[in-house]
Amino acid sequence: MKYPPIWLAINLMTFGQIINLIELMSTNNIRQIAKQYDCSDAELLSWLKCLNLLRNMCAHNSNIIDLKMHTTPILREEWKELLYELKEGVYSNRIALPIIIVKYMMDAIDNQYNFREIFGSFRKLIDKSQRQANYYGLKNKEVLNCLQHNSLYTRI
Secondary structure, three states, rough: OOOOOHHHHHHHHHHHHHHHHHOOHHHHHHHHHHHHOOOOOHHHHHHHHHHHHHHHHHHHHOOOOOOOOOOOOOHHHHHHEEEOEEEOOEOOOHHHHHHHHHHHHHHHHHHOOHHHHHHHHHHHHHOHHHHHHHHHOOOOOOOHEEEEEHOOOOOO
């Protein structure tokens, strides 16, 4: 064997390196991946970069619950109904946003995936408080139930 199999190379790469590899792919190949999530190339890359930031923060024991992103990923129009609107047309850049991205992408892969632990922990933080729900980036405390019991991903 002249070269190792691609799965071995990918297995040795970090998530950030995989994102860099995706960015180097042809537009057609990126579109093929984005198509699996029913999103644009730009949306996919912005979401992956957001998740990479979150992953790196977790790996280095950073406080993610008070996360306030400086560069926000691209929002889908339907997500705006779930997020707290800071001012007209400007939506929260807090932890709720990456959670919505994870939920959307996981729903595309396996809509039966159980988010009970994540949403259970999030529910404890909100503790039935509208103000806390807004602080973490949710439009209101009821959004958490919507996220837990409904798929965000619907194939068109």
